[in-house]
Amino acid sequence: MSVHVAEPETWKSLIEEIRPETAISALGTTMRKAGSEAVFRTVDYEMVLAFALAARAAGAHRMVTVSSVGAAAASSNFYLRIKGEMERDLRSLGFHRLDVFRPGLLRGERGTDRRLAERIGILVSPVVDLFLQGPFARYASTPAAGLAEAVAGALLDDRPGAFVWENPHFFWLADELWPYL
Numbered sequence: 001m002s003v004h005v006a007e008p009e010t011w012k013s014l015i016e017e018i019r020p021e022t023a024i025s026a027l028g029t030t031m032r033k034a035g036s037e038a039v040f041r042t043v044d045y046e047m048v049l050a051f052a053l054a055a056r057a058a059g060a061h062r063m064v065t066v067s068s069v070g071a072a073a074a075s076s077n078f079y080l081r082i083k084g085e086m087e088r089d090l091r092s093l094g095f096h097r098l099d100v101f102r103p104g105l106l107r108g109e110r111g112t113d114r115r116l117a118e119r120i121g122i123l124v125s126p127v128v129d130l131f132l133q134g135p136f137a138r139y140a141s142t143p144a145a146g147l148a149e150a151v152a153g154a155l156l157d158d159r160p161g162a163f164v165w166e167n168p169h170f171f172w173l174a175d176e177l178w179p180y181l
Helices: 010-019 037-057 078-091 114-133 134-139 144-154 167-175
Strands: 022-025 062-066 097-102 160-167
Touching: 010 037, 010 097, 022 037, 022 114, 037 062, 037 078, 062 144, 078 097, 097 144, 134 167, 144 160, 160 167
Parallel strands: 022 062, 062 097, 097 160
Antiparallel strands: none
């Protein structure tokens, strides 16, 4: 595996040069950072699709992306609608396998990013998560490291199709890695 960081305008040529088998995108922003719905849509929809289209054109047979719990193209919530539209349109690209991860609130280091409401959510999430059982378990917070392990676990499975992974599945996928560590 190799990681490449590049400016968006160079993605297409870089992807053509690399010719990856699998493309992984965790690209996304927040409404606050975006500053407008138009910028949010550019990052969370247009840029993700442009990356996926370039990867598919370069021969990638698999795509993995991070979306959001509750994503739905028909949602009245702008954030969830954009995530749902992104998922829907990735499905139409014809990847042999598409894995979509829908985490709840991501817990982990944020560096210098200091969003007060999110920090409070992260602090109280272990207690709130105790009450999110059964059909509500998908809304529980997700450790960022656990999400990364789940993505790696999903890469061990090459069955064709589109798969949506929500919070309860992450731990099962991460467990799939243990025989390989």
